[in-house]
Amino acid sequence: MDLTQFAWRDGVLLIAVAIGVYVAITLLRLWQIGHKRGQPDLSIEGPPGFGFPEADPAPTVATTEYELPFAFPPPSRGAAESDDGPGQGRAAVSAERPPGSRPKEVQSTLGGPTFFETLGTSLLEQEVRQLRAEVAALREELADLQAAQRVSPQYGDAMALARRGFDARGIADHCGIALGEAELVRSLARGVEERRPENEYDLAGPR
Template structure:
């Protein structure tokens, strides 16, 4: 006996699959009949063989539609309180959002004012003679007169004049500029 003798062809495999499907359908039909037919409860007086099979009307009565509508969600108590709490929370968030929008608008205005001031400084620095442009920018950055004179190649007195002009324009003149200039010399 060889393996070729035991080999199955496609016809035998197809017949086996059909037989398995018929068996499966038979099992499913038997299970469905068990689900549909309720088990009759015999009364203690009557013997088990004397119980009649239920009729179609009796089966229909056994499967009465439940009073609860299954296609709608149940009404749960407390939904109103949850909705009211959520509405209050949404209202609080809206108020907070409007307050944040107001703060953002005020910050935008402050930023615009600051940009305008910086633009004025830049324009003022551009109107200065080209030789003093770097000195003006360094003075705006807060460098002292000695550093400006050294890096820009101007006289120290000119650098002190540029620093004094910037301080006077910004309104930070303390009246000590002349005294500080005298001490440095």
């Protein structure tokens, strides 16, 4: 009885192991098939004696001439300027142009003054007008200074006479000024004489 149970158990285990191995092999095959479908199959085998055509050699000069029998025209100035850049294109055009020739738009403006010449002339005229105004103002200031220099000696003499004690009439007659001006000078001299002792006392200070 024990041997029968042991054999039965072994049979069940063997069957379970066989089923597991079969399932594992099946899953492995399915995974390989799916992996091969995801990648392109480059190993293409043809029938015996079949081969892929070899690549054609590089085309020779004769083949190129046969395909393109026409010739390209020489590039124009605009194309040369666009290929080489604006600076190189202009340099090439200026090199081809004779030294004495000028563009038409420049030659058309040579008959009259250009914008820069007109602007420069207007600026010069404005500066000249400003300088003239400054010179006139300086002349007026110089005239005022000369008049003050002419008058100041008279008032200086009048102040000196007032300090000496001359009356207003004598100051006016001696200096050739009006009587009212002489009285004003005399009052100014008197005020200066009155303030002088006070200033001396302030400078000396109390003792």
